[in-house]
Amino acid sequence: xxxxxxxxxxxxxxxxxxxxxxxxxxxxxxxxxxxxxxxxxxxxxxxxxxxxxxxxxxxxxxxxxxxxxxxxxxxxxxxxxxxxxxxxxxxxxxxxxxxxxxxxxxxxxxxxxxxxxxxxxxxxxxxxxxxxxxxxxxxxxxxxxxxxxxxxxxxxxxxxxxxxxxxxxxxxxxxxxxxxxxxxxxxxxxxxxxxxxxxxxxxxxxxxxxxxxxxxxxxxxxxxxxxxxxxxxxxxxxxxxxxxxx
Amino acid sequence: xxxxxxxxxxxxxxxxxxxxxxxxxxxxxxxxxxxxxxxxxxxxxxxxxxxxxxxxxxxxxxxxxxxxxxxxxxxxxxxxxxxxxxxxxxxxxxxxxxxxxxxxxxxxxxxxxxxxxxxxxxxxxxxxxxxxxxxxxxxxxxxxxxxxxxxxxxxxxxxxxxxxxxxxxxxxxxxxxxxxxxxxxxxxxxxxxxxxxxxxxxxxxxxxxxxxxxxxxxxxxxxxxxxxxxxxxxxxxxxxxxxxxx
Amino acid sequence: xxxxxxxxxxxxxxxxxxxxxxxxxxxxxxxxxxxxxxxxxxxxxxxxxxxxxxxxxxxxxxxxxxxxxxxxxxxxxxxxxxxxxxxxxxxxxxxxxxxxxxxxxxxxxxxxxxxxxxxxxxxxxxxxxxxxxxxxxxxxxxxxxxxxxxxxxxxxxxxxxxxxxxxxxxxxxxxxxxxxxxxxxxxxxxxxxxxxxxxxxxxxxxxxxxxxxxxxxxxxxxxxxxxxxxxxxxxxxxxxxxxxxx
Amino acid sequence: xxxxxxxxxxxxxxxxxxxxxxxxxxxxxxxxxxxxxxxxxxxxxxxxxxxxxxxxxxxxxxxxxxxxxxxxxxxxxxxxxxxxxxxxxxxxxxxxxxxxxxxxxxxxxxxxxxxxxxxxxxxxxxxxxxxxxxxxxxxxxxxxxxxxxxxxxxxxxxxxxxxxxxxxxxxxxxxxxxxxxxxxxxxxxxxxxxxxxxxxxxxxxxxxxxxxxxxxxxxxxxxxxxxxxxxxxxxxxxxxxxxxxx
Numbered sequence: 001x002x003x004x005x006x007x008x009x010x011x012x013x014x015x016x017x018x019x020x021x022x023x024x025x026x027x028x029x030x031x032x033x034x035x036x037x038x039x040x041x042x043x044x045x046x047x048x049x050x051x052x053x054x055x056x057x058x059x060x061x062x063x064x065x066x067x068x069x070x071x072x073x074x075x076x077x078x079x080x081x082x083x084x085x086x087x088x089x090x091x092x093x094x095x096x097x098x099x100x101x102x103x104x105x106x107x108x109x110x111x112x113x114x115x116x117x118x119x120x121x122x123x124x125x126x127x128x129x130x131x132x133x134x135x136x137x138x139x140x141x142x143x144x145x146x147x148x149x150x151x152x153x154x155x156x157x158x159x160x161x162x163x164x165x166x167x168x169x170x171x172x173x174x175x176x177x178x179x180x181x182x183x184x185x186x187x188x189x190x191x192x193x194x195x196x197x198x199x200x201x202x203x204x205x206x207x208x209x210x211x212x213x214x215x216x217x218x219x220x221x222x223x224x225x226x227x228x229x230x231x232x233x234x235x236x237x238x239x240x241x242x243x244x245x246x
Numbered sequence: 247x248x249x250x251x252x253x254x255x256x257x258x259x260x261x262x263x264x265x266x267x268x269x270x271x272x273x274x275x276x277x278x279x280x281x282x283x284x285x286x287x288x289x290x291x292x293x294x295x296x297x298x299x300x301x302x303x304x305x306x307x308x309x310x311x312x313x314x315x316x317x318x319x320x321x322x323x324x325x326x327x328x329x330x331x332x333x334x335x336x337x338x339x340x341x342x343x344x345x346x347x348x349x350x351x352x353x354x355x356x357x358x359x360x361x362x363x364x365x366x367x368x369x370x371x372x373x374x375x376x377x378x379x380x381x382x383x384x385x386x387x388x389x390x391x392x393x394x395x396x397x398x399x400x401x402x403x404x405x406x407x408x409x410x411x412x413x414x415x416x417x418x419x420x421x422x423x424x425x426x427x428x429x430x431x432x433x434x435x436x437x438x439x440x441x442x443x444x445x446x447x448x449x450x451x452x453x454x455x456x457x458x459x460x461x462x463x464x465x466x467x468x469x470x471x472x473x474x475x476x477x478x479x480x481x482x483x484x485x486x487x488x489x490x491x492x
Numbered sequence: 493x494x495x496x497x498x499x500x501x502x503x504x505x506x507x508x509x510x511x512x513x514x515x516x517x518x519x520x521x522x523x524x525x526x527x528x529x530x531x532x533x534x535x536x537x538x539x540x541x542x543x544x545x546x547x548x549x550x551x552x553x554x555x556x557x558x559x560x561x562x563x564x565x566x567x568x569x570x571x572x573x574x575x576x577x578x579x580x581x582x583x584x585x586x587x588x589x590x591x592x593x594x595x596x597x598x599x600x601x602x603x604x605x606x607x608x609x610x611x612x613x614x615x616x617x618x619x620x621x622x623x624x625x626x627x628x629x630x631x632x633x634x635x636x637x638x639x640x641x642x643x644x645x646x647x648x649x650x651x652x653x654x655x656x657x658x659x660x661x662x663x664x665x666x667x668x669x670x671x672x673x674x675x676x677x678x679x680x681x682x683x684x685x686x687x688x689x690x691x692x693x694x695x696x697x698x699x700x701x702x703x704x705x706x707x708x709x710x711x712x713x714x715x716x717x718x719x720x721x722x723x724x725x726x727x728x729x730x731x732x733x734x735x736x737x738x
Numbered sequence: 739x740x741x742x743x744x745x746x747x748x749x750x751x752x753x754x755x756x757x758x759x760x761x762x763x764x765x766x767x768x769x770x771x772x773x774x775x776x777x778x779x780x781x782x783x784x785x786x787x788x789x790x791x792x793x794x795x796x797x798x799x800x801x802x803x804x805x806x807x808x809x810x811x812x813x814x815x816x817x818x819x820x821x822x823x824x825x826x827x828x829x830x831x832x833x834x835x836x837x838x839x840x841x842x843x844x845x846x847x848x849x850x851x852x853x854x855x856x857x858x859x860x861x862x863x864x865x866x867x868x869x870x871x872x873x874x875x876x877x878x879x880x881x882x883x884x885x886x887x888x889x890x891x892x893x894x895x896x897x898x899x900x901x902x903x904x905x906x907x908x909x910x911x912x913x914x915x916x917x918x919x920x921x922x923x924x925x926x927x928x929x930x931x932x933x934x935x936x937x938x939x940x941x942x943x944x945x946x947x948x949x950x951x952x953x954x955x956x957x958x959x960x961x962x963x964x965x966x967x968x969x970x971x972x973x974x975x976x977x978x979x980x981x982x983x984x
Contacts, residue, residue, distance in 0.1 A: 043586075051590040053545030073565050094535075098543040173483055174446055200420055200458070205451025208476055212446070215480045216487065226472055230454055234461045237419055241462065289832075297836040299791030319811050340781075344789040665975055666938055692912055692950070697943025700968055704938070707972045708979065718964055722946055726953045729911055733954065 005036040016063055022046060022055075026110055027122045027195045028150045038063040044099055046151070048106045049197040054099040122150040124236050125194045125203045129153050131232050132207045132225030136214065141189060151195035152179065156188060158220055163190045166217050173216060174209035200233055251282040262309055268292060268301075272356055273368045273441045274396045284309040290345055292397070294352045295443040300345040368396040371440045371449045374478050375399050378453045378471030382460065387435060397441035398425065402434060404466055409436045412463050419462060420455035446479055497528040508555055514538060514547075518602055519614045519687045520642045530555040536591055538643070540598045541689040546591040614642040617686045617695045620724050621645050624699045624717030628706065633681060643687035644671065648680060650712055655682045658709050665708060666701035692725055743774040754801055760784060760793075764848055765860045765933045766888045776801040777815075782837055784889070786844045787935040792837040860888040863932045863941045866970050867891050870945045870963030874952065879927060889933035890917065894926060896958055901928045904955050911954060912947035938971055 005017055016038040021030055026047030032040045040058040044050035059067075059079060067079060081092040110118055126148065133140055133155055141154040157163050163181050167190050170176050179191030192210070194203055207226050214221045251263055262284040267276055272293030278286045286304040290296035305313075305325060313325060327338040356364055372394065379386055379401055387400040403409050409427050413436050416422050425437030438456070440449055453472050460467045497509055508530040513522055518539030524532045532550040536542035551559075551571060559571060573584040602610055618640065625632055625647055633646035649655050655673050659682050662668050671683030684702070686695055699718050706713045743755055754776040759768055764785030770778045778796040782788035797805075797817060805817060819830040848856055864886065871878055871893055879892040895901050901919050905928050908914050917929030930948070932941055945964050952959045 045586055051588065052586045053588040053591060075567055094537055094544045096543065096545040099545060176447060201422060201451035201455045203451075204454035204472075205447035205449075208450035208454065208472065209447045212476055212480050212483070216483055223473065226450075226454065226476065227469065230458055230472065234458050237458070237462055291832055297834065298832045299834040299837060321813055340783055340790045342789065342791040345791060668939060693914060693943035693947045695943075696946035696964075697939035697941075700942035700946065700964065701939045704968055704972050704975070708975055715965065718942075718946065718968065719961065722950055722964065726950050729950070729954055 001030075001037060002035040009036075016060075016066060023151050023195070024149075026106075026115075026118065028119055032058045032060075036060075038066075044103060044106075047196055048103060049109070050099060050102045050106055054096045054103070119150070121199075122195060124233065125198060125200070126150045126153065128203060128229035128232050129192055129194050129207065132211070132229040135225040135228040136211065136221040138221060141185065152191050152193050154179075154185070154189045154191045156185075157190070161217070161219050163187050166190060166213065166219065169217050170209065170213035174213060176206060176209050176213075204229060204233075247276075247283060248281040255282075262306075262312060269397050269441070270395075272352075272361075272364065274365055278304045278306075282306075284312075290349060290352075293442055294349060295355070296345060296348045296352055300342045300349070365396070367445075368441060370479065370482050371444060371446070372396045372399065374449060374475035375438055375440050375453065377478050378457070378475040381471040381474040382457065382467040384467060387431065398437055398439050400425075400431070400435045400437045402431075403436070407463070407465050409433050412436060412459065412465065415463050416455065416459035420459060422452060422455050422459075450475060450479075493522075493529060494527040501528075508552075508558060515643050515687070516641075518598075518607075518610065520611055521607075524550045524552075528552075530558075536595060536598075539688055540595065541601070542591060542594045542598055546588045546595070611642070613691075614687060616725065616728050617690060617692070618642045618645065620695060620721035621684055621686050621699065623724050624703070624721040627717040627720040628703065628713040630713060633677065644683050644685050646671075646677070646681045646683045648677075649682070653709070653711050655679050658682060658705065658711065661709050662701065662705035666705060668698060668701050668705075696721060696725075739775060740769075740773040747774075754798075754804060761889050761933070762887075764844075764853075764856065766857055770796045770798075774798075776804075782841060782844075785934055786841065787847070788837060788840045788844060792834045792841070857888070859937075860933060862971065862974050863936060863938070864888045864891065866938075866941060866967035867930055867932050867945065869970050870949070870967040873963040873966040874949065874959040876959060879923065890929050890931050892917075892923070892927045892929045894923075895928070899955070899957050901925050904928060904951065904957065907955050908947065908951035912951060914944060914947050914951075942967060942971075 001019055008015055008017060017036065018039040018041070019037050020041050022041065022043040023046050024030060025042045038060040042056050042058070043052070044054040045052040057079070064079065067077065085092045130140065130148065130153060133153065139156040141156060142148055157166060164187050167178050167180065170178065179193055181187055181189045192206070204226060207229055211223065211225050247265055254261055254263060263282065264285040264287070265283050266287050268287065268289040269292050270276060271288045284306040288302050288304070289298070290300040291298040303325070310325070313323065331338045376386065376394065376399060379399065385402040387402060388394055403412060410433050413424050413426065416424065425439060427433055427435045438452070450472060453475055457469065457471050493511055500507055500509060509528065510531040510533070511529050512533050514533065514535040515538050516522060517534045530552040534548050534550070535544070536546040537544040549571070556571070559569065577584045622632065622640065622645060625645065631648040633648060634640055649658060656679050659670050659672065662670065671685060673679055673681045684698070696718060699721055703715065703717050739757055746753055746755060755774065756777040756779070757775050758779050760779065760781040761784050762768060763780045776798040780794050780796070782792040783790040795817070802817070805815065823830045868878065868886065868891060871891065877894045879894060880886055895904060902925050905916050905918065908916065917931060919925055919927045930944070942964060945967055949961065949963050
C-alpha cells in the first residue's frame, strides 16, 4: 500500500487512495496514517471476530476536503453528520450497539494476545495451509510468494473437477464451509480462510477434513498434507520455545 | 449392565442395581427399563451437550419401594416431593430452568441426527482415536477391546514421563484440556474425551495438537497418528456413501 | 399510504412511492403490495425486536423497471446482484447471518401471538401512554388524533424546561433512555417508544419512572398519569375477557 | 443471627449454627465470620442474579472439626475432597464452569454499584412494595416491622379469595409470576420478590400489573398502591439528591 501511495505521489496524480481491509484488518499489519491512505473500509466479521453487521471508515484530511466539494451523490460516504455526532459520543442514526460492545471485547482480546503475536499466528497458520496444499500436489491461485495472503488461500482443483461440487460434498460430509469461487475461476477453486479467532487445532481440523474430502471426491492428490502442516507448526513452536528459553 | 442384572438375579440377591451414566448417556445405547436397572444417574454436561449444572435420576418401582422403607438418611435420594410435584409440572424447589430449556434443545438435536447416527459417530471417533494412539506407539488403559469406551480414552505415557506436565504443556501451547489422571494412574495418563457435540474436524484437530504436544514434550512416539485416524475415517465415510448408493 | 398512492395516481404523476417502515413494521398494519408502494425500507431493531444491524427492501416491479434505466449512482439501491443471488438462497456479499437467524425467531414469535393481537397491543399501550401524558397536563407533538403513532409518542415540556437535561436526569436516576429531540423541537421534547417486545408491566414501569423523573426535575405536572394508564388498561383487559366469555 | 449465636453461647449449648442465605445473600448485610455462623448455605439464583444451578457453603473451623468426627452419612456436607482440591484451584468433580464465570461478573457488578447501595436499593424497593400493599388495604404475613424482609413480601388475600387462582390470572394476563403459597397459607397468599437485578421501573411495573390483576380478579382493594410506592420512591431519591448536593 505504501508503495502504491508513493507511486501516486511520484506521478503527481490527485487520486485518493482507498483500501478495503475487510479481510485483513487485525490479521496483518496495516497503517492508515503512516502509509498515507485516504479512505480505509473495515468490517467486523473477519479479523475482528464478530458476527457480520458492522462496517466503518477511517478517513484522511485530504479525503474529508474532497468530500466537501465533491458533486457525487453520497450515502455511505456522507461523513458530515457522523463526524459531528461522534464528537459528543453519539450517532446520527441507530448504531449497531451490540456490535460496538462486541468490538470493545474483540479489541481487548487482540491486545491481550498482543498484535505482533496475532499477526505471527496468522502468518504461521497461512504457511501451514500452503504446505498442506503443496503436499497434496495442488496449486494455489497466488503465484508470487511476495503476495501470499495471511488470511485466505485459494486452492485450484485439477482440470475436470468441479470446485462447487467439492464444496458441497465437504459441507455435507464434514460441516466445513469454504469461500466460493467467482470470476474467471468460477467452479475451479475453493478458498480456505485462516483468520480471526483461530488456532492450531481448528486449522489442522479444517485441513484434515479437507484432505479427507479430496479423497471422498476422488480428486487426484497425495496424502500427507496435514502431516506437513503439523511438522511446520511443531518446528515453529519449538523455535519459539527455544528463543524464549535463551 | 444387562449381564450384571442377570447375575444378581441368578444369585437371588436383593441388591438394587444403580448405574452412573454421566459420561455415557446419549453417547451410546442405554436401556434403563429393558436392562432392569433400579437407579440411573445422568448429567447434562457430557453427551447431552449442556454446561454443567443439572443431574437427574431414573428410578424403578423396586427402588421406589425400597426408598419408602429405607432407614438411610436421604437427600438426593428423597424422591417423594419431586415425584409429587413433577406430576403437576412443577418442582419442590427452584429448578435449573435454563438447563431444562437447553435440555429440550439438546434432545431435539439428538433426534434430528438420529440416535443410531449419534452412537455410530461416537464409535467412529473413538476408534479413530485409538488408531492414532496405537500409531504413536502408546498404550491405553483399557486392555480388552470388549470394554473400549465410546466416549473417553485414557493414554498411558512411557515410564519416566509426567502426564500432568504433558497436560500443562498442551494446555499452554494449544489451548487443549485433557481429563486428568487419578488413583493409581496419577501422573501416568491423560484422558482424551470424544463425546457430545463433536465431529471429525474437532476430533482430528484435537489429535493433531496432541501429536504435536508429544513432540514438543520430547515424549518418545512415532508420527502418523493423525494420518491413521484420517485413513480410518475416510474408509468409514466411503463405506457409508457406498451403502447409501446401493 | 394508500391515499398518497391514489393521489399520485389521480395526478397521473410517474413518481415512485417509497415508505420508511423502520419504526412501524410489525407494530401496525402495513401492506406493500395492496397499497401500491414501490419501495419499502424496513429494519430489524424496532417491531422485529432484534438488535440493530440489518435493513431490507421490498421493491415493486415498477421500481425494478425504473432501477434498470435509472442514471443515478446506486449502492443500496443496486438490487440486481442481490436479486440474482437470493433466488438460489445466497447473498452477493457476507450477509448478517446471526440477524437472519434472529429474524426467523422474531417472525415465529409474532405469528405465535398473532399479528392482530400484536397490533392491538401496540394500540393499547400507545393510548395508555397518551392518557398518562394528558393527566400530567403535558402536550404531545401530534395534534390530530388521526395521526397518533402506535409506536412512539413525543412529549413537549413546558416553556423554559430543557428536555435534554430531563432525559439526562431520567437516565441517571432510573436507567431509562428516551428518544432524543431534534429539528425545531431540539431541547423541547422527549420521545417515549412503546413498540416491539413490550408488555403492560414494562410500559407502566417506564411511565412510572417518567412521572417520578418529572417530579425530581421540578417540571410542573399533575400526578396520576400512571393511574390513568392503569385504569385504561384494566378496562381494555376486562372488556377483552368479557368478549371472550360471551 | 448474631443474637441467636449469643443465645446458643449463653446456654452453653454445643449446637452448630447453620444459616440458609439463598434468598438474602448479596441483598442484605450478612456476616458469616463476625456473627459466628458455622455453616452458611448460599445459592446463585437470587441476589447473585444468576440462573439457578449452583449452591455453595461457607464453613467455620468448628463445623469442620465436627465434620471430621461426625457419624452421619454425608454427601453435600462431605467437604474434605472439595477443600483439598479447591486449594490448588480445582474441583473434585465437574464444576458448573459457566456459573462460576457468571458469578465473577455478578460480584463485579455488585461492587461497581457498592454493597451499601445494593442493600439500600433492596430496602427502598421493599418499603415501596409494603406501602402499595397497605394502600390496597391488604395484609402481609409479617406482623412485626422488625422482621420485614428486604427481598420478598407475602401478601394475604381476603377470606374467600383463592391466591392460586389469582396467580394464574396474573400470569395469563400480565406474564408475571409470583412465589407460590405453601404450608398453612396454601391458597391464601402470594409472594412478591423484590431482589437481585431489579430497579424502580421493574418494581413499579410489577406492582402496577399486580394492582390491575387485583381489579380483574374482583378482589376487594383500594386503588392507589402504585402511586403510594411512587411517592415514597420520589421522596427517597429527592432526599438522596439533596444529601449529595449538601
